[in-house]
Amino acid sequence: xxxxLKETLKQCPQVLGIxxxxxxxxxxxxxxxxxxxxxxTVPTPQPSTPEAVVRAMIDAIAQLDxxxxxxAIGIGTPGPADATGRIAxxxxxxxxxxxxxxxxxxxxxxGLPTTIANDANCAxxxxxxxxxxxxxxxxxxxxxxxxxxxxxILDGRLxxxxxxxxxxxxxxxxxxxxxxxxxxxxxxLEQYASVQAIRRRTGLEPDKLGAMAIAGDAKALEFWxxxxxxxxxxxxxxxxxxxxxxxxIGGGVSASADLFFPxxxxxxxRRVLPCSRAGLQLLKAELGNQAGIVGAAKLAWQLTxx
Numbered sequence: 045x046x047x048x049l050k051e052t053l054k055q056c057p058q059v060l061g062i063x064x065x066x067x068x069x070x071x072x073x074x075x076x077x078x079x080x081x082x083x084x085t086v087p088t089p090q091p092s093t094p095e096a097v098v099r100a101m102i103d104a105i106a107q108l109d110x111x112x113x114x115x116a117i118g119i120g121t122p123g124p125a126d127a128t129g130r131i132a133x134x135x136x137x138x139x140x141x142x143x144x145x146x147x148x149x150x151x152x153x154x155g156l157p158t159t160i161a162n163d164a165n166c167a168x169x170x171x172x173x174x175x176x177x178x179x180x181x182x183x184x185x186x187x188x189x190x191x192x193x194x195x196x197i198l199d200g201r202l203x204x205x206x207x208x209x210x211x212x213x214x215x216x217x218x219x220x221x222x223x224x225x226x227x228x229x230x231x232x233l234e235q236y237a238s239v240q241a242i243r244r245r246t247g248l249e250p251d252k253l254g255a256m257a258i259a260g261d262a263k264a265l266e267f268w269x270x271x272x273x274x275x276x277x278x279x280x281x282x283x284x285x286x287x288x289x290x291x292x293i294g295g296g297v298s299a300s301a302d303l304f305f306p307x308x309x310x311x312x313x314r315r316v317l318p319c320s321r322a323g324l325q326l327l328k329a330e331l332g333n334q335a336g337i338v339g340a341a342k343l344a345w346q347l348t349x350x
Contacts, residue, residue, distance in 0.1 A: 061341030066137030118340035120166030168195020169339030188297035272307025294329030
């Protein structure tokens with residue numbers, strides 16, 4: 045981006061997108077077309093109490109937007125928010141986060157309208173806005189990481205359900221007699237598709253298994269085939285319910301997508317009626333670690349539109 049264009053964009057309406065994590069807080073200042081004018085990453089304070097995190101956010105916002113150009117703020121948190129996008133109900137890996145009125149606190153400090161959402165939901169909005177899902181109005185995102193998160197985008201907007209907790213796609217039941225899940229479910233998709241599940245099943249890290257498969261290791265290739273089979277079975281249920289135009293796969297495990305996407309496709313063709321998957325696209329996420337701040341910014345723009 046040349047300096048003249050950058051200066052012009054600085055005078056345009058802007059919002060802030062924030063991704064709150066257990067170790068770092070990522071922030072970005074965005075124009076309406078999705079251009080990131082400036083970004084900043086600061087450490088999450090330890091202990092990560094709500095008060096300490098809010099102080100760190102306010103300091104970072106002052107650094108990122110000294111000219112007070114931003115019109116709204118969107119924040120992704122590592123846990124569910126309420127349906128109104130005001131309260132962080134629980135924030136995983138953060139200390140003492142229970143029903144924290146985060147949007148109210150940030151608004152009081154900045155004077156800017158603020159909304160919050162689960163971080164996986166923000167990633168889904170990011171991919172829908174500027175990533176692999178930008179050509180579609182209806183899509184689902186599955187994030188394959190330490191756990192399995194998800195997001196549902198319907199008619200271009202994030203769907204969070206009555207209580208704000210919809211989109212926990214990794215917690216659907218895959219095997220009623222499978223391993224116990226932290227959610228209280230048994231045999232959830234997360235117990236077959238997460239990094240922790242891969243470690244339990246193989247004793248290896250996903251990147252190691254990926255490298256082994258690329259090198260031709262028969263057992264690693266077989267594992268990824270079975271992994272894709274399980275993921276495809278879980279996705280089949282979601283596709284029957286939501287009939288999305290696209291399924292986007294993100295998270296760390298997606299680095300090995302080429303190894304398990306063929307098995308997913310085979311399962312979907314076997315399990316899902318052609319009329320329920322007509323034109324369905326299976327895609328790898330494009331935005332990586334930036335998806336969270338991009339999606340949070342999109343939610344901020346939607347807030348300004350009313």
